Amino acid sequence: MLKKFLAKFGKGAATVDLQFENRPYQIGEVVQGEVVIKGGEVDQQINQLAVQFMMTVRAKNGQSVSREVERIPLNGSFVISKKEEKRIPFNYRIPQALPLSRGPVSYYFDTHLDIEGGVDRTDIDYITIGASKEIQSIFHALSRLGFREKSTSGKLDQYGQEFEFFPTQLFADKVHELEIRFAYVEEGVKVWMEVECRSGYGKIEAKREFVLTKEIVENEDKLVSSFEKYIAEAVQQPELYKQPFTYPTYQPHHKGSMASGIGSMVGGLAMGVLGGMVLNELMDNLGVDEMLEDAAEAIGLDEENFDLAGMDFGDFFDEN
Template sequence: MKKVLASIGIGNASVDTVLPSETVRPGDTVDADVQITGGDAEQEVGTVRFEIETRYRTEEGYETADIDRFTLAEGLTIEPGQEETRSVSFDVPYGTPVTTGEVEVWIETELDIEMAVDPEDTDYLDVRPTPRLQAVFDAMDDLGFSLHGAACEADPYGRYASGRRFVQEFEFRATAGRFRDELDEVELVALPGADELDLFVEVDRRGGLLSEMAETDERKTRTSIESADRKTVRADLERVVERHA
């Protein structure tokens, strides 16, 4: 009877991932403990899965994406009341989006138990920008742009990067400074890496209705950010925006 009840989630085994901190940055290495506790009956765990996930926007709605996933253990037998802790070390992928606005990133740990409700644990992360991306944010602020919105958008045709289902887009509005009367907004798609930050830039100039309908008010370009120095990045971005304003 206990096994029957466990199969529908009553008296089932449980899992809990303990992180040293919920605050991370892409490129960080994080050490965590996965604590597994047996339920009221012996259960065979096929695999212990560990996934980093987010949601992105498509034309049909929102979809969940695995940023990274791996198997922590296989063929594990959990006795009633048994407590077991597995240590895990993982790298936060550079493609992990920054959790600003409505963007969420979480870790999901799941026990794959055949013929039973799979126990799982969800831990939300506070993902901060890489140093280069933070320098971009600071530089845009210096140039008179304020962050208006951030979202993860589908990239089904690999427009920005092959092999990725989505990208994160940041929308900045010109609210002060020299570009306030020239530009409506600047949109950035950032692809951080270990050695540089690829930045896709779309500059939307102020224009009339016809130019907006024809999208002739939009200029697109691409640049690479290698420095994390605020002044250096500001000078680089100012040249890029000025060239396409």
């Protein structure tokens, strides 16, 4: 009798543990594992077993918000006997339009064991979501051209996720930075690339919008040549590339639909998960980073050695 009483308060109760290979996963990849439930000191009625896939977005001022990407029900009502061990298979495909794990964006699984008349048990497991094979190939091609991803890369806005790079070799004296977005299309990968060209004492922005076919994406040399060509054209005649980007239009869907977001644009699902109001508030806070970067450049600090995350600005940017 005492054991049943204590189990209601969690002592000697059943436990839950989600187990899967601890490694970075690509968007679109399937996470395979199992949920291990171990019975406690008494038999217990379980109402439900489910896993929530959660996304957290953090601003530089410390503000963060977590939202459910998807709820994965695994089992309905059942009894877990004293000292019994149950193993339930777990499979989850990571949505392709999710933002990648970067400084402001992280993910975790929240496994929830709903115990009848007792304290529910949970298990938190963090997971890193990296670029798909196609996007990894693009990042590698940019690296071969001497571009390095900035520490503040990966910001979110109403269109999706933006990746920022700075030059170290070939284009170091001609380009200030690249800002790039991607979307998966039938032909391959669509790219929106903004090139900040150096011009005298100022900058000129050139906007390039193009599709990299599957053949190009799968051939590293062709991929490098393509980016070198598009960037060189922008640098040589930036005034020819001033037209605004033609981003897809956001179409909201019902809650839980993996179609929420902007087509298959990388990070497009953030709008559907976070909601426009929350995303706009986070964008306002993330905008402080850009102010600091501009200030650093104005006083001559080297981009590669300028780390915003490690700097303490006291309460200068705190709200009153």
